[in-house]
Amino acid sequence: MFYVSMICAAIVIFNVGYVTDPTLGTLLGKTIHYLFFVLFFMIALRESSSIYALKKIAVEHYSGLFILIYFIFILIARFARIDALSVFSREQWIYLGIYIIFIAELSKSTLFFR
Numbered sequence: 001m002f003y004v005s006m007i008c009a010a011i012v013i014f015n016v017g018y019v020t021d022p023t024l025g026t027l028l029g030k031t032i033h034y035l036f037f038v039l040f041f042m043i044a045l046r047e048s049s050s051i052y053a054l055k056k057i058a059v060e061h062y063s064g065l066f067i068l069i070y071f072i073f074i075l076i077a078r079f080a081r082i083d084a085l086s087v088f089s090r091e092q093w094i095y096l097g098i099y100i101i102f103i104a105e106l107s108k109s110t111l112f113f114r
Contacts, residue, residue, distance in 0.1 A: 001042065002105040008035045009102040012095050029091070036094045039101055040071045063104040070097055 015028040047064040051057055057065070074097060077088035 001046065002102075002109050004042070005039065005098065005102040005105045008032075008039060008098045011035065012098055016095070032091075032094060032098070036071075036097060039098065040068075040075070043067055043071070043101065060108065063108070067097070067101055067104060070100065 011028065012032055015025065015032060019025045019028060043064055047061060047068060050064075051061055074088060074093050076082075077085035077093070
């Protein structure tokens with residue numbers, strides 16, 4: 001999961017910082033949206049199976065559960081079209097979610113929580 005999130009974060013950095021072609025920017029924007037959903041389902045599957053296997057919520061699950069709550073909130077903001085949540089439907093919140101996953105995976109791999 002660490003390498004997947006690292007690749008996604010690199011794609012976001014490339015899209016934000018280096019892409020000047022509008023068609024490539026549109027293509028990468030759609031790709032980042034799909035990656036956001038893929039990461040959401042991968043983390044949901046991993047966290048739910050890990051909690052189910054341990055039969056309890058351990059310390060290493062806190063970051064994953066926080067990220068799942070964040071993803072659900074962003075998905076609701078993007079698809080519910082509620083005026084109060086319209087600020088959370090911007091692209092930057094998806095980018096932040098991808099970066100949060102990368103930082104959480106980096107900390108798990110360097111702090112040996114597994």
